[in-house]
Each structure stands twice: as structure tokens, then as C-alpha cells.
Amino acid sequence: MKICELFRENRTVFSFEIFPPKKDGSIETVYKTLDELTDLKPDFISVTYGAGGSLPGCSTREIVSIIKEKYHTESIAHLTCVNSTKTDIDRIIEEFKASGIENVLALRGDINPDIEPKKEFLHASELISYMRERSDLSFSGACYPEGHPESGSLNEDIDNLKRKVDAGASHLMSQLFFDNDFFYRFLEKARAKGINVPIEAGIMPCVNAKQIQRMVTMCGASLPHKFTRLIARYGDSPEAMREAGIAYAVDQIIDLAANGVDGIHLYTMNNPYVAKKISESVSRVIR
Ligand code: FAD
Secondary structure: OOHHHHHHOOOOEEEEEEOOOOOOOOHHHHHHHHHHHHHOOOOEEEEOOOOOOOOOOOOHHHHHHHHHHOOOOEEEEEEEOOOOOHHHHHHHHHHHHHOOOOEEEEEOOOOOOOOOOOOOOOOHHHHHHHHHHHOOOEEEEEEOOOOOOOOOOHHHHHHHHHHHHHHOEEEEEEEEOOOHHHHHHHHHHHHHOOOOOOEEEEEOOOOOHHHHHHHHHHHOOOOOHHHHHHHHHHOOOHHHHHHHHHHHHHHHHHHHHHOOOOEEEEEOOOOHHHHHHHHHHHHHHHO
């Protein structure tokens, strides 16, 4: 099923993101994570893509295919293009077709200062246009409630987002944010620019203070006082931080659902305990 079709019903779509196991992990850990996450009946699960390769049997494509075939849950493969040639993408299209994959989150990817970009695809919109001409895949795109860190302004970034939607992105998934007001402001501007595809809000529960500080440094999300107070108070106590982080994410989700958001995309960080606690707390609110 194409992801955009999930949004035709009048309810809040609820999806998860996972990442393939690290090089020192194993396929068993993926199965264990998926056993628990799919029990929670998300609408779909997305699988991130790392340019550094993967364990044998655990590539993004293979995990996306397992989610669909073994767990009968819809799935979406992240794919970056900054270090790919057109020949690479032609091969990936064939592999996706052979694996029964229908949905792709088309991304540019971050530019690594130590690796010269291939320059055949400069933006995610170019990847979408190229793949769309050569396949029946359905495309999603990333969006940034506080603006992409490289863009001059939020307005400029939204103009570029419109290009991505015009190229064929039929669904958008947002970068994480901790202050819902940024998301509402972004949504209003995006709709005013004629971006009418479903937009899911990206929510990352803060269950580990160091991990969240690393993520925030990378993506530039603002931290409201309410949130920094939690980290200051509970950051050194893993169990208290986990409970406070879950409560904060639940609060964000309830507010977003009450405001009629199209969907919630939960960055699970492969942590089924956290995903379960959050799913249980919001099940009546989002369904
Ligand atoms: P683009 O849409 O190409 O935008 C990048 C920048 O270029 C923006 O500043 C934009 O305003 C500008 N731009 C776009 N089009 C034009 C144009 N035509 N002319 C001029 N400027 C333009 N990274 C990974 O490596 N693996 C993942 O699995 C992954 N998953 C992600 C999932 C989500 C939901 C999000 C939000 C991000 C994810 N990322 C991932 C990170 C992403 O790769 C980076 O944020 C990257 O820097 C930008 O990717 P993009 O697809 O948004 O790029």
C-alpha cells in the first residue's frame, strides 16, 4: 500500500522509525525489536539509511522487506542521494522492485566534509523526479519545522519544500521538535504556500540526555525551558529521565492530535519499551 493512502481516513496516522542494527549488532536484535514494535500496530514503520553500509542481511532494503512480508506491516525505505550516481540509483530501483518495496523516503542526506559529493543529485527533489520517471514507487520527503540548518530562512526552506512536493513527494515527515508552536507556525506557512500533502509530526522521546543533546546539535532543534528543566533535573538519573521523557512526548502528541495533526512519526530509537508506553498513553487520543 502506498503510504499517502493511509491518510484518506479521518484519523491521526501513527508511525514508527527504526534504524538497522549497528555493525556490532545482529539480525536477532532486529527481529526482537520488530516483534515488539509490530505488536503495537503502527500504521507503518520507516527504516533509516546510513551511507556506511550494514550488517549482512540487515540493510535498509532487507529490513523494510521483512517488515512488510513477515510482519504484514507497511514500511518505507529511507534513501539518500548525495553520494550516489544515477547508475547507483538505477540499481537500487531494481532491488526495490525485486523486494516488493513500494514506499521511499527520498532524501539528499547530510554532506560529509570529508567526502566529495557525487553531484549527480543535488537535492531530494531531483532524486524523486529521477526515480519517479523509472518506477511506480511512492515518495515521501523530509521537512523541517524550524527550517533546514543550511537554508537562509524558514520561508526559503518552505519554497524549496514546495519544489519537492511538486516533484512528486506525496507525504512529508518532519524533523524532531520539542516545541509544538514551531510545528504549527511551519504548518500554517506550508499550507499557505500550497503544500497540501499530509505532514506527519516527528516526535523523539528524550530518554537519554546525552543522546538527545547529540541529536539536537546535529539538527538544530530549539529546546524550550520546560524541556531543559527536565534534563537539568533528571539527566543524571536514567530511569527518572526515561519516565519524564515519555511524559513530555505524550504531552506533545496529545496537543498535536487535539489540533488535528495528520500523523505522528515516533522516532523509537529501536526502544520498544518507550514506544509501548507512549502508544498505550495515546491510543484513545489518536485512533
Ligand atoms: P533537501 O530537500 O534536498 O534539502 C536540503 C537543503 O537544500 C535545504 O536547505 C533546502 O532548503 C535546500 N534545497 C532543496 N531544494 C533546493 C533547490 N531546488 N534549490 C536550492 N536549495 C534547495 N539522513 C540520513 O543520512 N539517513 C536517513 O535515514 C535520514 N532520515 C531522515 C528522516 C527525516 C524524517 C528527516 C527530517 C531527516 C532525515 N535524514 C536522514 C537527514 C537528512 O538527510 C538531512 O537533513 C539532509 O541535510 C537534508 O536532506 P533533505 O532530503 O531534506 O534535503
